[in-house]
Amino acid sequence: MAARKPAAKANVSAEDLTQYYRDMLLIRRFEEKAGQLYGMGLIGGFCHLYIGQEAVVVGLEAAAKEGDKRITSYRDHGHMLACGMDPKGVMAELTGREGGYSKGKGGSMHMFSREKHFYGGHGIVAAQVPLGAGLAFSDKYKGNDNVTFTYFGDGAANQGQVYETYNMAELWDLPVVFVIENNQYAMGTSTKRSTKSPSYWERGAAYGIAGEEVDGMDVLAVKAAGEKAVAHCRAGKGPYILEIKTYRYRGHSMSDPAKYRTREEVQKMREERDPIEAVRQMLLTGNHASEEDLKAIDKEIKAVVNESAEFAKESPEPALEELWTDIYADELPQGEAR
Secondary structure (H helix, E strand, C coil): CCCCCCCCCCCCCHHHHHHHHHHHHHHHHHHHHHHHHHHCCCCCCCCCCCCCCHHHHHHHHCCCCCCCEEECCCCCHHHHHHCCCCHHHHHHHHCCCCCCCCCCCCCCCCCCECCCCECCCCCCCCCHHHHHHHHHHHHHHHCCCCCEEEEEECCHHHCHHHHHHHHHHHHCCCCEEEEEEECCCCCCCCHHHHCCCCCHHHHHHHHCCEEEEEECCCHHHHHHHHHHHHHHHHCCCCCEEEEEECCCCCCCCCCCCCCCCCHHHHHHHHHHHCHHHHHHHHHHHCCCCCHHHHHHHHHHHHHHHHHHHHHHHHCCCCCHHHHHCCCCCCCCCCCCCC
């Protein structure tokens, strides 16, 4: 595949470029393994893979700093890995094991890490958007310069609560970056068929919110846009919208045969627009890495992913008494009525 010049204007070192390659490859290999485990019956329930969209979250994490928060929907494994959550804990949660981030009780859609400032993983479409604004309100109230990345998809972008949140976020100048991961098909209907005004970021103009459209298959373009967005928020100018045009290679979930698009369309995206291959070519043509170097990285990443799968398989099922832990209910003083 011929090298594709990135649209980004970002300055990037060979070390950073290699790290982006490594981070995207980890997500890709992890999701491929998750798909295998699902097929083997080791992962139950819903499982939404992030394959093809890796540049979005890796690019934005490159623009984040310690203390920034992130919240997303159910296509969330990539976000967890990109912010530094342990692949072992993520995979163990996917398989419903005790070693998982929610002790095996949450599964794919319900993982959290206060340490990494990751607040889910939400199964209700667009429900995370007002929650993300709430996280940003917390930082504004505390007077720090942290930013919250609130991710949602093109399907969720038509939900009413998104626009209620836009209104409040701009009214209160909240430091939140609304990230629309537009993979063009929502659950299974193309944006051309479902949306009259498909330029989602421009809808923010009704509330006075700045924003832009970004090439989500180019990690450097995403990083550059992310840096612009967080600078806007940290300067106290309120929210910012990034509509990141991306593409998922798999169906909406593992149970989706994706018959609403052709195999040729998916193959064309893989061959001409793959975000990992683009960075691979930049590393090679820029003499930043050799084929042997990149093969070594791939081998290392596969070992990490295989280790996470083995950890998940060996981790025990949650004990029965775990059903009664981590329940958010207060205990009233004895004799006091509720």
